[in-house]
C-alpha cells in the first residue's frame with residue numbers, strides 16, 4: 001500500500017565542513033546537537049573558519065542527550081541560540097538569513113521533518129544545493145500534508161494516519177513536497193470505505 | 205542542430221557606436237517576425253566571403269519583445285580572423301546574411317533575489333537584452349560597465365535613460381576601475397553575479413567571488429573565445445573518410461565544414477559542449493582552448509572541442 005521508490009524523497013549525507021564558505025550557519029534539532037558540535041570541531045580544525053564566522057541555532061527536545069543544551073551553549077561559535085521549540089527557532093533563523101551575506105553555508109542536522117521546515121526557509125533566500133549540507137538524524141517521523149483538506153499532521157510514524165484536519169484516514173506516500181515541507185497523504189479507503197490496512201509503525 | 209535551418213536576414217540599419225563597435229539591425233528577408241528569445245541569447249551569423257565562410261557568435265542586444273529585427277554589436281578585432289572585419293568593411297545596408305536560431309547559454313537565474321551584472325567593453329551586449337527583462341521585473345539589479353574611455357561607452361545614453369542609477373560606468377582612461385572585492389564582499393543572500401568581458405576580467409570576478417565564499421551556482425560568466433590561430437595540421441575524419449588540412453588562421457571546425465562535413469555546434473566559442481568530438485588517434489598534443497572539458501578530460505586526450513581547439517601533431521583521427 002505504501003508507494004515507495006518515488007524520487008522526491010530527499011537524500012542526505014553526513015555533515016562535512018565546506019571550507020569554500022566564508023560564513024557558517026549551523027541549525028539543529030534534538031539529537032542533531034551531536035552532529036553540529038562535531039562540525040564545529042571540524043570547521044575549527046580546517047583553519048579556514050574563525051569563531052566569528054560561525055553561528056548556531058538549536059532547538060531541543062526529549063530525544064536529545066540530557067546535557068545537549070548545555071554543551072551547545074558552550075560551542076565555539078560567535079553566536080548561539082537555543083530554543084524550546086521549532087517555531088521559535090525558525091523565526092530566528094529567518095531573521096538571521098535576512099542579515100546574512102553571500103558566502104554563507106548552511107548546515108542542518110535533525111529529523112527529516114525539521115530539516116524540511118528549515119530548507120523551505122533557505123529556499124526563500126535562494127540558498128542552493130551547493131550552499132547547504134544536511135544530515136538526517138533522530139526520528140524519521142514525517143510531516144504529512146492531506147491532499148484533501150490541506151491540513152498538516154505532525155510527527156507521523158505510521159503507514160496510515162488519521163488527518164488532523166478532516167479526520168480522513170490517509171496513506172503516507174513517499175512523495176515529498178519541498179514547498180510544503182511535507183509528505184503527501186492520500187485517503188486510504190477511497191475505493192472501499194471503511195476498509196484499511198492495519199496501522200503499523202514504519203517511520204521510527 | 206542549429207545550423208541545419210538558418211534564417212535569411214537583411215541588414216536594415218548600421219550605426220557606429222564607438223570607434224570600434226558597430227550596431228547592425230537584421231530583419232527577416234522574408235518579412236514578418238524573427239523567433240522569440242530571452243535576454244542573454246546569441247545567434248551565429250554566417251558570412252559568406254569571397255574566399256571563405258565565417259561563422260561568428262553574437263549576443264542579441266535588442267529588447268526581447270521586439271522581433272521585427274535583431275540587433276547585434278560587432279567589435280572590430282585588431283587581430284581578426286576575418287569575421288568582424290567582414291562585418292565592418294563588407295556588410296552594407298541591404299546585405300543578406302544567414303543567422304541561426306537564438307540559443308541562450310547565459311540565462312538570468314529566475315530565483316535570484318538580486319542581480320549584479322559586470323561588463324567589460326563589447327561584453328555589454330548580452331546584458332542589453334537581459335536588462336530589458338530585469339527592468340520589467342521587481343528583483344533589484346545593477347550594472348557595472350567598464351570601458352577604456354568615454355568615447356568607448358557604447359549604449360551609454362540608452363542605458364542611463366532606461367536604467368538610471370542602476371548603471372555605473374567606469375573609464376580606464378580616468379583610472380576608474382570596478383572594485384570587485386568591495387562589490388562582492390558584502391551582498392545579501394540570493395545574489396547572483398554575471399560577467400561578460402575580456403578573459404582577465406572574467407577570471408578576476410570569478411576568482412574574487414570564490415574567495416568571498418560564493419558558491420558556483422551564483423556565479424555566471426560568458427566568454428566566446430575567438431578560435432586562436434596556430435600551426436597548420438592535418439586531420440582525418442574517420443566516419444566521413446576524408447582528410448582535411450587545417451590552416452593556421454582557420455579553426456578545426458571551420459576546416460571540417462569547408463570540407464563539406466557537417467559537425468555539430470551551438471556557441472562556436474568553447475563553452476556549450478555541443479561540438480565535443482571523440483579523438484580516435486593522436487600522434488602529438490591536443491591544444492585545448494575551450495572552457496568546457498574538465499582538466500582530466502583534456503589530459504586524457506580522448507575528446508576535443510573543434511570550435512576553438514587545435515592540435516600540434518603529425519596525425520589526428522576524429523570520430524566524425
Ligand code: FES
Pocket residue numbers: 468469470471472473474475476477478479480494496509510511512
Ligand atoms: S560549439 Fe560550443 S563548445 Fe564548441
